Amino acid sequence: MTEQAKPRRRGEKLESAILDAVWDELHEVGYxxxxxxxxxxxxxxxxxxxxxxxxxxxxxVLAAWTKRQLPRRPSPPDTGSLRGDLIVLFTRIARRADRMMSEMIAGVMGEAFRHPEVAGLLRERLRGAPLGDTVRAVVRTATERGELPPVEISPRVAMVPLDLVRNETITCGSRVSAETIAELVDEVYLPLLRGLAAG
Structure with a gap:
């Protein structure tokens, strides 16, 4: 008795099956x-x-990662203080980086160094991330509370939280701890924002 042929998949169903397979392979064998x-x-x-x-x-792999992103943008944190909001924001970024797996990040970064077209694709994905809007909302709320003078957040400054967390994830190869998140906020990002506001 012959095995019944599977129906041929096309379009979104086929693409979804491929990206799910990529994610499963990443978890089983690594990048x-x-x-x-x-x-x-x-x-x-x-x-x-x-x-x-x-x-x-x-x-x-980038396409598989994008498919795993949250379907909605979470609301900007509002803990009552700029530091508290930044701790929440950095923690969200760190948890997402953890779900992405540090080996996968390092693998894609390695490909980006060797292939300009991959670097361009990675930059495009990062530019399309909602992080910039969230950072600006956090800073705007801090300004309204009187914690900061009005400050312009450039696209590069808005991406610094992701850059800091990604560096920790790749360098340490493990989950970014709460202590490290506090250090990144207190020793790097808060002084950066205050310096920009003072300028």
Whole structure:
């Protein structure tokens, strides 16, 4: 008796199956051991089908990560103090980085160093992140409370919390602790904001 053929998937269903397979492979074997062939086998498709949609392994992994992002933007924290809001914000970023897995981050960063097109894709994904709006909302609330004079938050300054947490995640290879988050806020980001406000 022959096995019944599976219905052929197309469009979003096929893409979702591929990205789910990527995520499962990342958890099982890690970024460095992940192969397009293994992803294709797990997803029940072929390598050419995958390469028609994504040009590289890093691009495929970034797409799988994007699919795992929260479907809605969380409200900016409002704890009653700028420091408290920043602690909450940095903690959110750290937990998301932890879910992304440090090896995956390091792997994609390594690909970005070697391939300019991957670096461009990574920059595009980071620019599209809602972090900048959240940082500006936190600073605006602090200004309304009288904790800071009005200050302009440039796109680069808005990305500093992510840069700091990502550096800790890659360098330490482990979950960023509450103590480290407090140090990043107290010793780096709060002084940066106060310096900008004073300027």
């Amino acid at each position: 460095n051991a992940l192969t397009i062939e293994a992803v294709a086998t797990r997803a029940g498709t072929s390598k050419p089908v995958i390469y028609r949609r994504w040009g590289s392994r890093a691009e495929l």
